[in-house]
Amino acid sequence: MPTILIIDDNDAIRTALEVLLSLQGHRVIGANGPQEGMRALVSHEIDLVLQDMNFRKEATSGEEGIALFHAIRERNPSVPIVLLTAWTHLETAVELVKAGAADYLAKPWDDARLLTTVRNLLDLRRLSVERERAVRKRAESRAALAARFDLCGLVFESDAMRDVVTKATHIAPADVPVLVTGPNGSGKEIIAAIIQANSSVRSGPFVKVNVGALPRDLMEAELFGAEAGAFTGAVKARQGRFEAADGGTLFLDEIGNLSLEGQAKLLRVLQTGEFERLGSSVTRRVKVRVVSATNADLRAAIAEGRFREDLFYRLNVIELKVAPLAERPDDVLPLTRHFLEGRELNAAAERALLAHGWPGNVRELLNTIRRACLLSTGPQITPADLGLEAVASAAEPEFEREPDRAEIEQALARARGVIARAARELGLSRQALYRRMEKLGLKEVGGRE
Incomplete structure (x- = not known):
């Protein structure tokens, strides 16, 4: 039940307001002046204040009301304050509205207008409290995650990203491939980094490859390495990214662009840990955690014959979907x-x-x-x-x-x-x-x- 504080030195006005608001189901506390009103703010949880502007019979300047308004605002910055004023003090009320008062009502007031104002302000306060509670809960959830896991500096407040991060930290220790899906620029790479940072191989290398940026004729050499003379320009043997990531994590971005030949080799590495450099018959063995990412519809690519179904299911042991920023x-x-x-x-x-x-x-x-x-x-x-x-x-x-x-x-x-x-x-x-x-x-x- 919301609690409304009425601060007015006129007993008749205070009683009329108490009756009117009590009939609407509100708890009402009356105070006959600023000192009693401030004590009520300290001893009760107040949801709305209705305050007069003058509290002595000879006072007409509104200075007491101004002082009370600022005292309330300092004591409780979030509580909405509605000013009760005579028409002769409208200018003062308007100035206080500019300073943060929620509204003003002229005496004599219209009951319907007053009840509408009170109802809307209480509804807004309730929504505000609920939002603050939700924000606080999200902040506590983020803090709990950050205390237990390395979040790699990720900034987020949304429930959608919190869910993805929670799943990422949960599956990070498991030695299984992870597929991160989502549109370009949505944060897939940092999710991969979080998986690496909280994995059992976090002390190992973290090698990133943008498959989409590699020329198709060099893609296999980049991933698996090449011997000297394996192709034009290969003047010396070179290590591939899988060898560089041995004992750690390999992040393959835009995996949907990998050639069918490269897909076959990748599938073999995932199944056995074995591969050969381009131009070599020597089988090499590595232990690499693979995290891949794509903005493409791999299921559609499978239907069109551009992506191997068996590789998809090997990569997609765990799928994390990153929502677009919108x-x-x-x-x-x-x-x-x-x-x-x-x-x-x-x-x-x-x-x-x-x-x-x-x-x-x-x-x-x-x-x-x-x-x-x-x-x-x-x-x-x-x-x-x-x-x-x-x-x-x-x-x-x-x-x-x-x-x-x-x-x-x-x-x-x-x-x-x-x-x-x-x-x-x-x-x-x-x-x-x-x-x-x-x-x-x-x-x-x-x-x-």
């Missing part, structure tokens, strides 16, 4: 802050980053932030520095665009229910935000001027 938006801002290295974003830039689709995934985000840091001339990075605003404006001009429900809810959550602050972040007037919330069913209000 499907884990909780990672966007943490990654951005990591890439910024001390620089700051303004609120509009954060919204632009969250609204972008990131077809290039984490790699695109990294390049975007690097470019923004180079181009930015102000104290904070703006949407113009990011170079993403052109995409948004082309689809929907900013001056015509209305924020959707999710954007408003996120802005209100970040503003902790403070209407004026959320409106500023969204680029709306306070009245326009109220109207938009009413239209979306977030708040049932009439126009306020």
